[in-house]
Amino acid sequence: MLTAIVYATIALITVCYLSDWLFCLWDSPRTPPRARSRVPLVGHLIGLMRARTSYYTEVSAQQHSDVYTIGIFNFKIYVINSRQLIPLVQRLSKTLSFTPFQQFATRVYIDCSSHTVDLHGNPDFTRDLDKVTRAALAPGPHLDYQNSRTVKSLNESLDKLLLGSSANDPVRIQLYQWSRDAVTLAATNGVFGSSNPFLDKKIEGAFWTWNEGLTTMVVGLGLFAREALGARQLLVNSFKTYLNNDYQDAAEVIKERIRILSKYGAPLDDIARMQATFNIALLSNTAPSAFWTLFNVFSRPELLQELRAELEECAVSQNSDNSGYELDIVAVKMKCPRLLSVFEETQRTLTIHANIRKVLEDTTLGNYHLQKGSYVQIPNAPIHNDGELWGPNPTEFNPRRFTKNDGTALSSSLPSNSFLAWGVAPHLCPARQFASTEVLAMVALLFLRVEMEPVGGIWKRPEPKIGDLVTVLPPKTDVEVEVRQRVGWDGNWVLKIGKSTSKVPLTSG
Numbered sequence: 342m343l344t345a346i347v348y349a350t351i352a353l354i355t356v357c358y359l360s361d362w363l364f365c366l367w368d369s370p371r372t373p374p375r376a377r378s379r380v381p382l383v384g385h386l387i388g389l390m391r392a393r394t395s396y397y398t399e400v401s402a403q404q405h406s407d408v409y410t411i412g413i414f415n416f417k418i419y420v421i422n423s424r425q426l427i428p429l430v431q432r433l434s435k436t437l438s439f440t441p442f443q444q445f446a447t448r449v450y451i452d453c454s455s456h457t458v459d460l461h462g463n464p465d466f467t468r469d470l471d472k473v474t475r476a477a478l479a480p481g482p483h484l485d486y487q488n489s490r491t492v493k494s495l496n497e498s499l500d501k502l503l504l505g506s507s508a509n510d511p512v513r514i515q516l517y518q519w520s521r522d523a524v525t526l527a528a529t530n531g532v533f534g535s536s537n538p539f540l541d542k543k544i545e546g547a548f549w550t551w552n553e554g555l556t557t558m559v560v561g562l563g564l565f566a567r568e569a570l571g572a573r574q575l576l577v578n579s580f581k582t583y584l585n586n587d588y589q590d591a592a593e594v595i596k597e598r599i600r601i602l603s604k605y606g607a608p609l610d611d612i613a614r615m616q617a618t619f620n621i622a623l624l625s626n627t628a629p630s631a632f633w634t635l636f637n638v639f640s641r642p643e644l645l646q647e648l649r650a651e652l653e654e655c656a657v658s659q660n661s662d663n664s665g666y667e668l669d670i671v672a673v674k675m676k677c678p679r680l681l682s683v684f685e686e687t688q689r690t691l692t693i694h695a696n697i698r699k700v701l702e703d704t705t706l707g708n709y710h711l712q713k714g715s716y717v718q719i720p721n722a723p724i725h726n727d728g729e730l731w732g733p734n735p736t737e738f739n740p741r742r743f744t745k746n747d748g749t750a751l752s753s754s755l756p757s758n759s760f761l762a763w764g765v766a767p768h769l770c771p772a773r774q775f776a777s778t779e780v781l782a783m784v785a786l787l788f789l790r791v792e793m794e795p796v797g798g799i800w801k802r803p804e805p806k807i808g809d810l811v812t813v814l815p816p817k818t819d820v821e822v823e824v825r826q827r828v829g830w831d832g833n834w835v836l837k838i839g840k841s842t843s844k845v846p847l848t849s850g
């Protein structure tokens with residue numbers, strides 16, 4: 342019996358190695374070189390299941406080619422390993438397409454009907470939806486309206502937190518949980534208006550439960566994500582009620598997306614599903630970005646002092662009736678290069694996104710041949726960790742990395758496609774001005790208004806939680822902190838929001 346098992350194992354291993362070798366034999370001579378895995382056929386699959394997109398960081402570090410192939414059976418993923426190839430991928434956007442992923446998300450994430458899944462493959466529909474989304478989120482009066490409600494809501498969450506606390510009487514919070522709640526409420530108040538479904542705490546909880554179950558759904562194990570599926574239904578129902586109510590004070594981006602979906606005949610149930618899905622873009626990266634920026638600064642007292650000095654000099658004034666302070670949001674966005682540098686460095690060191698494109702036709706990319714039906718991935722981390730671009734110790738957090746010696750912003754002197762935290766054109770995040778205004782306003786308010794200490798006295802950096810389908814990973818464990826009013830900086834804080842045409846000078850443009 343034992344001998345039979347040994348023979349069967351040897352036979353299986355031989356067949357696996359042989360099949361792997363045969364798949365390679367069928368490669369065209371211009372196929373990007375294959376990254377070898379110790380386990381034939383499924384080694385890369387195991388790696389991807391274990392580390393998700395962080396697996397590309399591990400493999401890319403050992404590859405010398407500017408693009409390489411990952412093979413899983415006869416399925417291929419071409420991984421871009423040099424920023425020089427990105428413009429070529431951009432130019433080939435008709436055959437290297439983002440659309441199949443959008444269709445996949447519409448089906449697997451939220452279970453839309455086949456009508457709406459097919460719509461996401463209709464170029465007229467995707468063009469119209471993209472056009473209205475970008476127009477509504479571009480700097481101008483619509484974004485002013487949305488920003489103003491979002492930033493005010495953040496300040497109110499902080500007022501509420503500090504209510505009843507004083508310099509001697511701290512409140513204890515879980516920092517990620519609190520930041521996530523504040524961001525969720527602020528962003529959803531900003532876009533959904535007074536009928537915001539997230540005003541109900543149950544709906545907020547349902548969104549995050551669903552969000553955490555997405556990875557299981559994506560790998561086809563939806564049946565094992567019962568809690569997430571139940572949460573998703575609750576969320577969808579809340580958006581059906583929302584659509585049946587008056588949502589006239591919603592932001593333009595919501596009203597316009599509903600208009601386009603209706604124009605192309607999407608049923609109400611699917612429109613509710615699409616609104617529920619929009620929250621993934623709205624919330625899932627902003628909350629961890631805010632958390633890590635707060636953690637990176639409060640855990641470095643000298644850096645905190647530096648940022649406070651910058652903000653106090655450029656963006657804070659006393660209220661005319663001396664009842665408190667006014668924070669000028671335009672100045673926070675435009676006149677505080679050190680603050681912006683800390684935010685962008687947080688993004689640079691923590692972004693794990695891998696932009697995805699499907700190869701719709703056999704395609705020539707530079708010297709390489711890409712086979713129809715395969716995928717292209719552009720992982721951000723290998724480019725963000727490239728020492729030639731970012732200087733010594735590229736994996737370390739350096740708060741001054743995005744400023745020059747004279748303290749001014751570095752962005753203009755960086756080569757193109759060095760910083761990919763907001764994606765790659767033509768799918769560059771259309772909400773980057775909104776999201777960065779939200780994060781910068783939130784962290785500036787906390788730096789100015791509170792003292793924060795870790796419970797236990799020592800700041801311990803949590804590990805990022807690998808596996809979530811996000812651009813910036815949340816922490817694996819939360820950080821318990823004590824928050825108290827900053828001495829001399831209490832009173833009534835009001836915000837001067839200004840116009841969104843005064844833009845955050847982001848490195849991505």
Ligand code: HEM
Pocket residue numbers: 439471474622623624626627630694695696697761762763764765767768769770771772773775776777812813
């Ligand atoms: C810090 C927060 C955010 C980060 C880091 C971020 C990052 C990104 C990235 C990397 C992409 C490209 C995806 C790809 O090509 O695979 C993207 C696309 C997108 N983001 Fe954001 N995003 C953030 C916040 C937001 C917010 C608040 C909204 C909505 C108000 C939003 C709406 C979108 C949309 C609609 C797209 C798809 C664009 C397209 O299909 O061309 N994002 N975002």
